[in-house]
Amino acid sequence: MSSNRPDGTAAAGAQEVDVHKRAARVPPESPEEPGLLSRLNRRFLGRLNMRLSLIFSSVFLLGSALLFAATFFSLLTNLRQDDISHINARLLGFWAQFQSGGIDRIVQEIQVENLMMGERPYFVRISDADNNTLVQRYPLIWQNFNFKRLEQVQPDTTDGLITLDSPGVDYKLEVASIKLSPQYYLEVGMSTQSRKLILDLFQRNFFAISALLIVLSFVGGLFISSRTFKPVGQLNRTIRSIINTGKTDARIPVTSAHDELGELVVHFNEMLDRIDRLIREMRNSLDAVAHDLRTPLTRLRGLAELALKGPEDPAQYRKALESALEEAEIILRMLNTLMDISEAESGVMRLRIQPVPLHTLIEELADLYRFSADEKGVVVTTQLPSQVSIPGDPVRLRQVIGNLLDNAVKYTPEGGSVMVSLQDGPDAAVVTVKDTGIGIAEDEIPRIWTRLYRSRAVPMVPGLGLGLSLVKAIVEAHQGTVSVESAPGKGTSVEVRLPFSRAAAS
The missing domain is CATH 3.30.450 (Beta-Lactamase)
Structure with a gap:
């Protein structure tokens, strides 16, 4: 129970609290709304054609x-x-x-x-x-x-x-x-x-005619600039639509491709096409990576669970760890290869450019793959000139030729042959890996460069489906080209062209 003091301090305290409450109920000041002139300036003078x-x-x-x-x-x-x-x-x-x-x-x-x-x-x-x-x-x-x-x-x-x-x-x-x-x-x-x-007559006539011409010039300029910058408005609306919806399927109609704005529209549509294609490829790659990683991760988990449920046997534990390490190595190799492909395709792969003797590099790789080829009964031969050297990254070029030889030996049945040839062209060195293997169906040839793509003709052959994607990415990073000629049952020929110009390759 409170009592009022004679000096009135209690009442003053109550009054102070009441004042604070009233102050708390005062709504905060709202930001000043822009005036009519400011809105008109933004609406009209903010437009480029105006x-x-x-x-x-x-x-x-x-x-x-x-x-x-x-x-x-x-x-x-x-x-x-x-x-x-x-x-x-x-x-x-x-x-x-x-x-x-x-x-x-x-x-x-x-x-x-x-x-x-x-x-x-x-x-x-x-x-x-x-x-x-x-x-x-x-x-x-x-x-x-x-x-x-x-x-x-x-x-x-x-x-x-x-x-x-x-x-x-x-x-x-x-x-x-x-x-x-x-x-x-x-x-x-x-x-x-x-x-x-x-x-005075001249003055009046001149001002009247000038005023009319100024109005006509403004209206005409507004009409011409509006038509001229129509692609820019469509470009803004398309970009705003992509930002709001996240969909990249919108395109700007091309009215004329003979001026700078028309070229801008064409290039913007091409950029959207490429972005759309890259997004689809990224989604497909993520789906494929998720699918392909599921198997080794499942095996890895199964090995660990099996080792934990079994008796305490150091040998069994060691065997489980070795198997888990092999599965982890497969996963790591897949991820590293995907990163290499992405770096090469995006142009950020660091190439250590130096003179590379291709004839020596091909002969070394051919000798290396002859061991696995002899076990399958496949003959590996080379047809090389005395000396061909190009500017490039020797480690990356070794990956290119090694992957091509690995695929050729892998998909060539017993009794077949693989030949690696090198030609010294006028502006590029041409490496051809030709085999007498099972070949590739015509409808599959454009898809073999896709990440994680596996041919439906040989589903049981081990592999990650990243070899040819890496080959194409590295060759194009060297400003080269790669092409394939193949037919089912008639073998496959892969041709790689690598330019001699260091400026083109760097």
């Missing part, structure tokens, strides 16, 4: 801007030069009239022309040597221009044009001057209104 279309449109926009700037300034320069030419022509005309009739002649000319230069109005001013205005004519629409500024600038001190402004008007007056005589100056001006109208 980015390429934007890049293409940006390049087109930049090119259009450069073209507009160059065209605009070129047009502006030409129009300004044209205006200056008109002003200079009028100045020279008035100068000629002054020379023939003085200021009165110029005034008469102005009144006759009504201050129009073709369809364009112009401004005329005549001043004395002190820049005082003597005659000044201009259209009424220009009355708000600051003509007083002309009296502040001495005409003979300016080499170019004097520009006049007017409030509320978006164009200007450009005035040029000429000296009529030591006492008089003449100034003629024209407005930039027509020039501005032409430039």
